[in-house]
Amino acid sequence: MAKVKIELVKSTIGCKKDQIATVEALGLKKLHSQVVHEVNPAIEGMIFKVKHLVKVEAQED
Structure with missing residues (x-):
């Protein structure tokens, strides 16, 4: 399956x-x-909900 790397780039404050x-x-x-x-x-739904706080990259296997 495909994988994604998710990084928190903006604070949740x-x-x-x-x-x-x-x-x-x-x-x-x-x-x-x-x-x-x-x-x-x-x-995917979780990423969409906080898309303004995170950076998403495709991860190669």
């Missing part, structure tokens, strides 16, 4: 509580932290 929870659910804790996830509809 001042964001809505559901957006903060989504960032935490993705596994991002601090600014510039990175995680790799397999692409599925749930992950």
Whole structure:
């Protein structure tokens, strides 16, 4: 399956509580932290919800 690397590039200070929870659910804790996830509809929805806070790159296998 395809993988994506997600990096938190903007702080969650001042964001809505559901957006903060989504960032935490993705596994991002601090600014510039990175995680790799397999692409599925749930992950795509989470990325869409916080697209203004994260940077997404395609990860090669």
